[in-house]
Amino acid sequence: MTDPSRTIKELIEEISVLKQRIQELEQSDSERKRAEKAMRESEEKYRLIFENSPLGHLFFDEKAVIVTCNNNFVQIIGSSREALIGLEILKLTDKNMVSAIQKALNGSTGLYEGVYHSLSAKKITPMRALYAPMISEDGRILGGVGIFEDVSDRKQAEEALWETRRQLADIIEFLPDATLAIDKEGRVIIWNKAIEEMTGVPAAEIIGKGDYAYTIPFYGEARPQLMDLVFEDREEIANRYPQITREGDTLMVEVFCNALYNNEGAWVIAKASPLHDKSGNIIGAIESIRDITPRKRAEEDHARLNTQLHAKNKELGQLVYIASHDLRSPLVNIDGYSREVEYAVEELNLALDANHASNEALKAAVRLPVQEMSAALRYIRSSTTQMDALLTGLLKLSRSGRTALTIAPLNMKELISGVVAAIDFQVKEAGVELYVAELPPCLGDAVQVSQVFTNLLSNALNYLDPDRPGVIRICGVIEGERSVYSVEDNGIGIAPAHQENIFEVFHRLEPSKSEGDGLGLTIVRQIIGRLAGEVRVESKPGEGSRFSVTLPVAHD
Amino acid sequence: MNNEVVILIAEDDEGHAGLIRKNLARAGIANELLHFKDGQDIMDFLFRKGDGLKRQSGTAYVLLLDIRMPKLDGVEVLAQVKTNPELRKIPVIMITTTDDPREVEKCHALGCSNYIAKPIEYESFVNAIRQLGLFLAVVEVPKVNGGD
Numbered sequence: 004m005t006d007p008s009r010t011i012k013e014l015i016e017e018i019s020v021l022k023q024r025i026q027e028l029e030q031s032d033s034e035r036k037r038a039e040k041a042m043r044e045s046e047e048k049y050r051l052i053f054e055n056s057p058l059g060h061l062f063f064d065e066k067a068v069i070v071t072c073n074n075n076f077v078q079i080i081g082s083s084r085e086a087l088i089g090l091e092i093l094k095l096t097d098k099n100m101v102s103a104i105q106k107a108l109n110g111s112t113g114l115y116e117g118v119y120h121s122l123s124a125k126k127i128t129p130m131r132a133l134y135a136p137m138i139s140e141d142g143r144i145l146g147g148v149g150i151f152e153d154v155s156d157r158k159q160a161e162e163a164l165w166e167t168r169r170q171l172a173d174i175i176e177f178l179p180d181a182t183l184a185i186d187k188e189g190r191v192i193i194w195n196k197a198i199e200e201m202t203g204v205p206a207a208e209i210i211g212k213g214d215y216a217y218t219i220p221f222y223g224e225a226r227p228q229l230m231d232l233v234f235e236d237r238e239e240i241a242n243r244y245p246q247i248t249r250e251g252d253t254l255m256v257e258v259f260c261n262a263l264y265n266n267e268g269a270w271v272i273a274k275a276s277p278l279h280d281k282s283g284n285i286i287g288a289i290e291s292i293r294d295i296t297p298r299k300r301a302e303e304d305h306a307r308l309n310t311q312l313h314a315k316n317k318e319l320g321q322l323v324y325i326a327s328h329d330l331r332s333p334l335v336n337i338d339g340y341s342r343e344v345e346y347a348v349e350e351l352n353l354a355l356d357a358n359h360a361s362n363e364a365l366k367a368a369v370r371l372p373v374q375e376m377s378a379a380l381r382y383i384r385s386s387t388t389q390m391d392a393l394l395t396g397l398l399k400l401s402r403s404g405r406t407a408l409t410i411a412p413l414n415m416k417e418l419i420s421g422v423v424a425a426i427d428f429q430v431k432e433a434g435v436e437l438y439v440a441e442l443p444p445c446l447g448d449a450v451q452v453s454q455v456f457t458n459l460l461s462n463a464l465n466y467l468d469p470d471r472p473g474v475i476r477i478c479g480v481i482e483g484e485r486s487v488y489s490v491e492d493n494g495i496g497i498a499p500a501h502q503e504n505i506f507e508v509f510h511r512l513e514p515s516k517s518e519g520d521g522l523g524l525t526i527v528r529q530i531i532g533r534l535a536g537e538v539r540v541e542s543k544p545g546e547g548s549r550f551s552v553t554l555p556v557a558h559d
Numbered sequence: 560m561n562n563e564v565v566i567l568i569a570e571d572d573e574g575h576a577g578l579i580r581k582n583l584a585r586a587g588i589a590n591e592l593l594h595f596k597d598g599q600d601i602m603d604f605l606f607r608k609g610d611g612l613k614r615q616s617g618t619a620y621v622l623l624l625d626i627r628m629p630k631l632d633g634v635e636v637l638a639q640v641k642t643n644p645e646l647r648k649i650p651v652i653m654i655t656t657t658d659d660p661r662e663v664e665k666c667h668a669l670g671c672s673n674y675i676a677k678p679i680e681y682e683s684f685v686n687a688i689r690q691l692g693l694f695l696a697v698v699e700v701p702k703v704n705g706g707d
Binding site: 328331332333335336339340343346382385386500511512 | 572574575577578581585627629630635656677
């Protein structure tokens with residue numbers, strides 16, 4: 004039974020409390036609804052992030068079972084959501100992938116980079132994956148999260164890059180010109196096939212080496228070279244090269260590398276340029292080298308032949324000049340004395356036309372012109388003889404220059420003995436003492452060399468000093484690749500002013516003194532020139548002369 | 560006053576010297592002629608050295624100088640004469656072998672007063688002398704005519 008004693012007041016109080024309770028309940032309910040809404044909105048936000056991330060995402064639990072994943076992940080793997088959700092990922096066959104997942108489950112980050120072969124689909128994907136653990140607030144590992152990136156494009160780009168690099172390396176490797184490159188520290192980074200062949204040094208032996216290891220095959224020693232000049236303009240390096248041409252950044256030289264080809268050496272042309280990085284800093288240098296020895300030799304030959312040609316032309320010019328002057332001289336006499344004969348004939352005619360007092364008078368008038376004619380004719384005759392002699396001499400010179408040469412090693416002792424024997428009579432008659440020392444052999448034509456020494460000895464005999472007994476000495480010595488012989492006398496000597504003239508054609512120092520044709524020394528010089536030798540004179544007037552003849556040495 | 564000019568001929572060829580002599584005679588020039596066979600002899604004469612003839616002071620000379628001579632050639636003689644304060648007053652006529660302009664140029668470059676080309680005809684010789692403004696006292700010699 005209800006207690007009527009409970010007053011209405013108590014009931015109202017109860018109802019009011021109840022009302023309040025209901026209010027509170029309603030409030031908490033709407034709060035709950037708000038919280039639910041907020042949670043739903045937050046969930047939605049995270050879901051959107053999860054779904055719309057440009058990367059693939061997945062979550063797995065502590066047993067490594069995929070709980071959820073986004074669409075991108077599904078696409079990257081190339082599978083389906085159904086196949087993936089619930090997949091036990093520690094059971095995958097890709098060991099690297101498994102190890103990355105395991106790392107995450109153990110509390111750290113796992114990285115996977117590679118080409119992934121999907122099991123659940125037939126897709127092969129180059130990818131990058133990062134796994135991280137999901138740790139609760141109290142430190143328990145609840146599972147993990149994975150982020151995936153399809154790196155096919157990047158992989159392709161990388162592969163294309165590698166392909167290009169390989170192609171470039173191949174190009175450099177097979178360039179016809181020897182090429183090498185060094186980095187900033189002077190270590191060899193490129194050494195191509197052509198330079199391997201040029202130097203005989205394989206790339207494997209030199210790549211990575213510094214300290215000028217790369218100059219040893221060229222110069223026989225480690226030393227700074229052209230590429231160093233690319234880094235820095237240093238005078239002591241620049242001075243090693245005869246001439247450096249600069250074209251923009253590139254330096255070019257022609258230089259002789261003495262150590263190439265087993266120390267035979269070769270002329271090369273070398274071009275060096277700097278290597279720059281993207282910002283324009285110098286990070287190394289590259290040099291290419293080309294053997295130009297044939298060209299260089301040809302240039303040297305060319306220059307030598309040119310000089311020879313020049314000299315020959317000059318000689319010829321001189322010859323023509325001297326010859327034409329010397330031929331004019333007798334011609335003047337022939338012309339002049341012919342005129343004298345004309346005058347004499349006039350006189351004779353006058354004498355014959357005149358009326359003379361007596362026969363004696365006629366004879367007297369005729370005698371003088373006849374005498375004059377006689378004298379004139381003598382001059383004419385001797386002048387023609389003189390011209391003939393000059394022309395004979397020229398012919399002799401010309402023939403001498405054209406005889407065939409037989410070059411052979413010559414036993415000079417024998418040869419000189421022969422020459423001396425031939426002029427023995429003149430030597431004895433002149434009362435000259437002749438000494439012949441030991442003579443080294445040489446290369447030459449026996450007949451021509453004999454002629455040379457015959458002429459020299461002849462001269463020595465003709466230009467003795469009357470004030471003292473004549474002494475002639477012949478000796479010889481080897482100097483490097485040359486045999487040098489000297490014919491020394493104590494005769495009258497030759498003044499410095501004439502020492503070049505004596506070799507001139509027809510030149511005679513003392514025309515009255517000797518019967519010579521003035522061609523002796525001209526022929527000596529001609530012959531020696533043809534035998535690739537030299538002839539020189541040293542002389543002091545009053546003391547004597549020394550003629551030195553140089554010929555190539557004979558190799559046994 | 561009759562300063563007879565002495566004509567010096569430095570010429571190594573006998574034949575040429577003879578022709579010069581004959582032509583001078585033909586021109587009626589009877590001045591004294593002195594002949595020297597080479598450069599050394601003429602130098603000795605001019606510079607009063609050696610054993611032969613020597614130059615006399617107070618005498619006027621004209622020098623005919625051949626370019627090519629043995630021992631000392633005409634070029635050297637000319638150089639030495641023209642650099643000597645006394646001797647350079649002597650007129651020098653170079654004897655060349657040609658009319659070649661180079662030869663002529665060479666002669667003038669050397670400082671010669673004039674040149675004549677061989678063979679020496681008396682006309683060109685007399686012209687050369689006249690060009691120099693020299694008055695050679697010519698002694699008229701009656702022409703040789705048979706016996707006398």
